[in-house]
Amino acid sequence: MPEAAAIERPEENRQEIESAVVRFAGDSGDGMQLTGSQFTMTAAIAGNDLATFPDFPAEIRAPAGTTFGVSAFQINFGARKIMTSGDLLDVLVVMNPAALVTNLADVKPNGIVIADSGAFSDRNLAKAGYTENPLENDSLEGYRVVKIDMSRLTVEAVKEFGLSNKEALRSKNMWALGLIYWMYGRKRQASVDWLEAKFAKNPDVAKANIAALNAGHAFGETAEMPAELGTFDVEPAKIEPGLYRTITGAESVSLGLLAGSLLANLKIAFCSYPITPASALLHQLARMKEFGVVTFQAEDEIAAAAAAIGASYAGSLGITSSSGPGIALKMEAIGLAIATELPLVIINSQRAGPSTGLPTKTEQSDLYQAVYGRNGDAPMPVISVSTPSDGYEVAIEAIRIATKYMTPVMVLTDGYITNASEPWLIPNANDTERFDVNFRTDPENFQPFMRDAETLARPWVKPGTPDLMHRIGGIERSYDSGHISYDPDNHQKMTEVRASKVLGISDDIPEQEVSVGEAGAKLAVIGWGSTYGPINRAVSNMREDGLDVAQIHLRYIWPLPRNLGELLNSFDNILVPEMNTGQLRTLLRDQYLLPAEGLNKVNGKPFLIGELEDAIRARLEK
């Protein structure tokens, strides 16, 4: 600690900026994710609002120096509300040529590129496909390039700890972090503490890393940096007071599932099969055993869904989770849950398709599958997660609906949300209203498919309950008794009641609100899922520019909120940005016969605020 404290001194002449986007990029082995997390934590402690996005390589561990082995971490932090991890980069830090070639396109014109020139060896240049060293020719004109031999400087900084060259180089990410801390006038203490805790058993490694961190910081401070680069100040944002943490979508959904199960007074049986990016949920839940959470890594997605259904039948809350291809496999089983009217939560962490597609890239292209993707008339509620922290509430809501209405519920999240993070005002778990499940135990007049008059839900009975033995199954069931029934009119009636039950949920969810702007504007931009952030920022920006535009963002995809049709009718035009070829648009056009127009992007990356601003302008300024 003393080392850090010693060289901390006030900065002057810092340029005050509202927000900044920084990306650290390097080889998979360069520790970019850790670097990013440390910068994030420090920004959070400094009171900034922020959003981050890690970008892992598709390969597990590609050979060092290759373009497909580049790992990156991006953070957008600011003195105002931050809605996305940022469009273009103010600062790109690259630890090798591969990181430069794969990330340069995202840097703002005249943006800052800081490169570890020590890693720009001929070999690494060749691996990245460079025939010349870009740091040495004029190919980086238009950027403010800072070449620093971070490798050498790191090795020097840590030499007192007697590490090998290879070991010493492991700290170069901390050197870079120190430099960026200096640029933004950040305190190093939190990272120093964290390094000491992390390497408690390896004090030399801890010290080396701290030394590198300090060296990077000192390098900036001692004016060895080119003057035109500048140093910046990002003031704290106006943020609701309270206790905060950063949270990813995977974390928020898993915590929400746990919270929801506790609110319902149920045990969880989380049954899944690994798949990118859904596996993160399985990993999270597997660490919640002290809450009695059962996790089951099944032999495949079908077995996972089937086991979850079995668990729900037995009186636990069955949850199953996957991504697109795995969800497709579960559909037949989901049909069984719909038919037998058992609660079940299905988390779909969408990724770019079709087929295997781009497993590590994000997309919103499973809405069709969620709403329509089953044999038979098989309605099922679908709700969606809009931000990394939103998963907490959405997961709770999924459990509430599933158990109250005895139905499977699909939650749509996506690869972006799963991995992205943002600060989260930690709620008090006791503040959420409980919705304890009342299992049926009364044998009087019991019939397994006799419905609650209001919700149309059938009773839930735990096997083991005396005198309520009964049989259920996937063949059409007789209204009330649940016995197999081939009666034509009964099938009609049951098909209708299944649809009514699900549609009826629209009376039990909030009316749709306008997120930004007002009803009746010239243009409504309506989205769902992870487009929330960019749409929100773009609409806000355009309103500041005086354009008559509003944002509507859906949590509930099916059934849609009861006032949505009327609300949408109040706008002159409707634009539906989606990371698919127009799936929500189909739903809206079908339901409301409104000429909703799509803005569709399927390149595996979230919308840029700029793209949305352009689209809004084009529609309002023509």
Add this chain to the structure above:
Amino acid sequence: MPEAAAIERPEENRQEIESAVVRFAGDSGDGMQLTGSQFTMTAAIAGNDLATFPDFPAEIRAPAGTTFGVSAFQINFGARKIMTSGDLLDVLVVMNPAALVTNLADVKPNGIVIADSGAFSDRNLAKAGYTENPLENDSLEGYRVVKIDMSRLTVEAVKEFGLSNKEALRSKNMWALGLIYWMYGRKRQASVDWLEAKFAKNPDVAKANIAALNAGHAFGETAEMPAELGTFDVEPAKIEPGLYRTITGAESVSLGLLAGSLLANLKIAFCSYPITPASALLHQLARMKEFGVVTFQAEDEIAAAAAAIGASYAGSLGITSSSGPGIALKMEAIGLAIATELPLVIINSQRAGPSTGLPTKTEQSDLYQAVYGRNGDAPMPVISVSTPSDGYEVAIEAIRIATKYMTPVMVLTDGYITNASEPWLIPNANDTERFDVNFRTDPENFQPFMRDAETLARPWVKPGTPDLMHRIGGIERSYDSGHISYDPDNHQKMTEVRASKVLGISDDIPEQEVSVGEAGAKLAVIGWGSTYGPINRAVSNMREDGLDVAQIHLRYIWPLPRNLGELLNSFDNILVPEMNTGQLRTLLRDQYLLPAEGLNKVNGKPFLIGELEDAIRARLEK
């Protein structure tokens, strides 16, 4: 033969009627399907147009006399074009009480009910749930009931052949057939021939059956029949001349698949897993080995789809077939075929859902699944079969599209069409235009995903071809080269080109025509699949009644015919009858923003003409 000839004599005083609907119903063991087929053949030979529908019990072989063991066969035959197997029955023949109780509701007011009173034993009555014999009380008032102890009369008629009582009773269906032949003035010769051929190895059985047939006929003729029943004459219909057979949907689809493969110059690999009602196709194709057809009963539906894809990859035409729940299981694999752009034909014989649902009942509720039911943006052409004979052309068309555009194609048929039959003017296979597949063999500039400029199809290469070795797979492929590509813009481009390729097919299919009536009418009734017959008849009838209504019937579900939007726009109102809760309606509303209204029926049974007439009237007479 002499026996039949001897007692064939001209009838007088026959009432001439335009058409009639007759249903034979009895125990599974009573041979009702055979009886029906014989009546059908004889009606066909008599020159009637006709349509038939068998109704099997859901159980394999239910205990004799039970309601769930009732098997029935219905025929609608007439002097005019017959479009459905008939709404209500003119004549119901019942061989036991269970058949009466389960079929009576379908008889017209004042319709004829002919019952084998010999089978109305106390035991059988009890099994059918009767506490009193309905033939003996007034519960059948409102029908013209003919009680005949067919059991006894049959036993008497065949006694000379020395059969046991049980064996003798097996002929009672022929007795009933003879009686109905008499009622409608039909010749017995074809059935006599058929019996002799069928029981060539058992001449006594043949003779007994013929004796029963003749006895039934004679019973009617010798005026033992109540006079008010009447005898009828149904003149030949105006039918295009040529060679005919009856054909079921299962037969027409399988013959079409074979014909299509020959036109494309491909071998078929038909890979399937048994499921009701789709199994019929597997059974048909398994008997086509002399054409080199490979059939493969896989371990499950996924393996069936996967094997078909493998076969297509190897240069055969891969076909897979199932019903709703099995199709759901195939969706992930179908996504692979979409991604790798391999031809594949998927036949979906729809049945009532969701989940296991009502396997032996019909429904059209897999349209959503066909068009939307996959992960990712995964467009695929979908076409549908409208009548039992239509499957021939539709299957050929599916193969044409699949091979020309290198895409999976889903064919939607249903349980009704699969089992129903109608006369078919047998085409000359050589009259259909060929569409031979040109496998790529030229190594010059070969790239596995380089597209044809017009169709956007990629080349099809048979493994085994020299110098064209290449790799394909489900991870996103680079435009042209087909190598794995994680490039964002490439994914955008590939997603778009996949959609364009499928949408482009709309230029290669006929413009949508109006089946009955004209564009611009007050009401268009638009349907798809097996609703063709009832809609056609209902619209024709209503036009005769002077209503301004037209029928539009879709073969192409996706992409929709290019002129459909314009065409639909010409009508004041649009009604969409479907045997689901409104799935085509969603498509139309989304695509054309037209207030298409649904008429939805999901009781496992086809629309009645009367229901449609009522719906049309209600909309035009208000």
Add this chain to the structure above:
Amino acid sequence: MNIQSPPEKLKARDFATDQEVRWCPGCGDYAILKGVQNTLAQLEADPKNTVFVSGIGCAARFPYYMETYGFHTIHGRSPAVASGVKLANPELDVWVVGGDGDMLSIGGNHTMHAIRRNIDLQILLFNNQIYGLTKGQYSPTSKIGTKSPSTPLGSIDNPVSAAQFALGVGGTFIARSSDILQKHLPEVLKRAYTHKGASFVEIFQNCIVYNDGAFKHFTEKSIQAEMQIHLGHGQPLLFGEDKSKGLVLNREEMRLEVVTLGENGITESNIAIHDETNLSLATMLAQMDPPDFPVALGVLYAEPAPTYESAVHTQIEQATKDGGTADLNRLLQRGQTWTVE
């Protein structure tokens, strides 16, 4: 497992529902139903703690006829559904019922993994070597050459042996019986019930409609004694009328051989002794086929091992103990946090 004596002892018929049984007259499933109801009565099983889970098929209609909890699921997935039931509530007695198509064709993988995990289920495979419900297509256990609607020229694939399969995937209890062995069947089922872990029981079942007589070469009265060997742990492997035949191990060729007592100097001391815990012996017994060998019936293999669900719950209990209180608020606040004032 949970044997609580309800006030009055239940009879077999108390385990029957009021639903009409809808198998074909003469179907072997009736006898198995009776056998299972008898078994439960003899075990004094508690209906409220008993769950029957099945897939789809004739066999899979079973739960509708049992006055217990029942779940008729989807084709092939019953072992997975049942695994979920047992994981959620290990106190329940869970029986899984299905046909050869259900459990070895579409459901083969789930059967395998339920067995391998050793989840405490009683898995009853009704093997009629045919797809009954879908009207008679051949199944993965059908003999080569089976003519069926999907194989009009005869099937060509090697059938899988259910018992060998179960042994190969690490089963801890593997037994066989037959629909027509009304005394043998309940004894085998009781053993299955008592075994902790996945108990796999193959029951040969006659489909009178589509595959009549598939097993008559060893079930017909006249040849039963010659063509069946009933296994007993620690008992010599004797069979035939008067137990005059037996099995010996040919030690050079590592194969079982049929011998006749008294011939070639063979005495009972030469006869191999059945050892349920010997996997190699079980594998050899499972391979035996008429006419050269009798069919081995009874418990081929039984080697207790910890069950999956108990390990799951042990880990949970451990975590509860180790982790102290399970406090959601504490979990929400885990990791690095900061306060905004």
Add this chain to the structure above:
Amino acid sequence: MNIQSPPEKLKARDFATDQEVRWCPGCGDYAILKGVQNTLAQLEADPKNTVFVSGIGCAARFPYYMETYGFHTIHGRSPAVASGVKLANPELDVWVVGGDGDMLSIGGNHTMHAIRRNIDLQILLFNNQIYGLTKGQYSPTSKIGTKSPSTPLGSIDNPVSAAQFALGVGGTFIARSSDILQKHLPEVLKRAYTHKGASFVEIFQNCIVYNDGAFKHFTEKSIQAEMQIHLGHGQPLLFGEDKSKGLVLNREEMRLEVVTLGENGITESNIAIHDETNLSLATMLAQMDPPDFPVALGVLYAEPAPTYESAVHTQIEQATKDGGTADLNRLLQRGQTWTVE
């Protein structure tokens, strides 16, 4: 199978594509890739008639690196896709490649049925006892107690043995080798290639990132000789430095035992002889596990049997002969017809 000598003999490197190999540095898959390329060169295989089919996983990336036809399909389904390829064109040499998750977890059923049907495929299972591509979850072959992201307290389910599984489902060729045995592996692969029918080869493969050293208890140089036994048909089951140890059959207990030559009067004549056609022996060999036993490598079992695809095509040829001409018009007119004039 189709060995046509192309004009010039191809070398191993001629079977490599221009695609950058993207496994982790040090992954055992590299060695297997080399082994397979060597094998094809030695077999003088014709690249144009060779197809590699795979599912999804690290192992399953294999086809991209082979200059032959290749199909990287979906997770678990490669045996089914490959079956379709072989059915459509029996002339092709079809290799199937996948990991333990791909082929024994999600794809277990397809693997089982491809093996049981005896379709002439070479099925190569790269067993690293972990899910590599999805970042290290335990797999169905992972040892009990495996800590992984999905089992932070250790896995609790019994692993399945790939070879025992393949034997149990009726495999006709079952062999084992390892990524590090660069001489042994091609020999085993050549045997697999030559075998008509489904050849199942389990290749132990080190995942350096998520399961490093999983096999070191029998692959490490220092103990290799003691912990591996290399099988040869008709050869005594000897192993160890100087082949001083061997396996004998304990005839009472029907189990294999390890003995040392020279100790307790044991000579080579006591040692059991490997017989590839003996299923019981193969089953016992497949069960052996260190430290008590060496791991059996090489061909455990090989018993030729007719292949599925040949039977399919025989039936078709037969039908063509029997049915005379395949005339579509005749087929369309089959059954009862009538003429309307």
